[in-house]
Amino acid sequence: MPEKIYIQWFRQDLRLADNPALSHAAESGSVIPVYILDQVHGGDHRPGGASRWWLHHSLKALDESLQGNLNVFQGDPKQILQSLLEKHRASGIFWNRCYESWSRNRDASIKQFFKEKGVEAESFNGSLLWEPMEVLKSDDTPYRVFTPFFRNACLNAPPPREPLPVPKNLSLLKSELSESVESLGLLPKVPWDRKIEPHWRVSEKGGQEKMLEFFEKGLMHYKESRNFPAKSYVSRLSPYLHQGQISSNQAWYGGLDKHSGKNLDHFLSQLGWMEFSYSLLYHFPDLPTKNLHRRFDAFPWNDDPKRLELWKKGLTGYPIVDAGMRELWQTGYIHNRVRMIVGSFLVKNLLLHWKHGERWFWDCLVDADLANNSASWQWVAGCGADAAPYFRIFNPVSQGLKFDPDGAYTKHYLPELKKLPGKYLFSPWEAPAEVLKDAGIRLGTDYPHPVVPLKESREKALEAFSMLPKTKSS
DNA sequence: TGAAATGTTGGGGCG
DNA sequence: ACGCCCCAACATTTC
Structure with missing residues (x-):
């Protein structure tokens, strides 16, 4: 009697070691390893640009470690899994759980659908x-x-769970239905990925x-x-x-x-x-879009696309903020301390809604993760769980002096400020004309003037926050 | 996983 | 020796 065949549905578990679903599939029979780019669910939170780049290389690497046997698809997972199942007469399907609300709904529906057809369908905690x-x-x-x-x-x-080993004696099957990783079109059309590529080795x-x-x-x-x-x-x-x-x-x-x-x-x-x-x-499945503390719903956010654009491009005139935003653009990543600084600046100095920050990070971060990104933005904005209190407003000058004392980080991403003495590196507008001249900086030309004044913008934020209704509800 | 304003303390200069 | 002022250095509170 031929060995049974099982589908291993890879999602956010693109590894062979410590993969409970894969281990279970391997113990049960031959394995059809599958990745499906879901084009139906997820809406605004399908992978953003940087994540798609990461995903592309992840899949290439996974395919390699599966000796070219990874099966790749795009479309509606239920239909794809169904046709695979029928084509190869598979006995079951296994996957590790995801936790976004649409993933949970989709997976529950798929599980029920297959179980009703008498097919094994089992999920595991892999992450x-x-x-x-x-x-x-x-x-x-x-x-x-x-x-x-x-x-x-x-x-x-x-x-x-203690980590599981890579399953031994994996018996892998490649389906002729499979597309190629390239056909998913995950790489950008404009090759901006060249600049982030050197910073990462994307594989297990x-x-x-x-x-x-x-x-x-x-x-x-x-x-x-x-x-x-x-x-x-x-x-x-x-x-x-x-x-x-x-x-x-x-x-x-x-x-x-x-x-x-x-x-x-x-x-x-x-x-x-x-x-x-x-x-x-x-x-709280609405976490990505709705304030966890609903009293923030009444917050008078600014609508200012120009300022948002300056923030995105790292042209706010506050060096530690701009360095962080350029690190993001150049590497697909921001150091955590600087995430808090640029986040505080967007929300509390520019008074722009945290959703703008969430969107930009979602598109630019190679680690864009729905749970972490939305929880963190709500935390920074003060409307989240266990959040930074609204009055905790980072001062980008003192934060720079404190956490980048020799300016190495800031100067690396803002080479135009390389010659500015440390005393003025985080507040170039305070530097005497002579100092700026010696450093070869014309404010407003080589490096921008501050987009908003620090003290006044802080006071505005405090006033806006103080106007919010005091009721504590979620 | 703040920052700024306000309060307190203690040493030194000086009449 | 003493009171007074100044101010740095902390400590506390307020946003």
């Missing part, structure tokens, strides 16, 4: 340490504050290397040094985690194996913040 449906307060409502979520609930729950192996490098060189300095964007003490694992080239479980246990103490605790709690974001997205 979270603790799944949202398991982490609730004692009254069965979701947590809205990080610390009790992580300390009391997660850390007291049963420990996460690249993720493993990045993780090991972080454990060897970064983690022991993590608590103190992760705030300094010129230093390489952050993990830069977020894009790999988003697309599933590495799993949180690998990062969690990898860290625990090699380290202990406060540096490790801070790294684990960063993984905890991702869990928290996923929990929020799961329990």
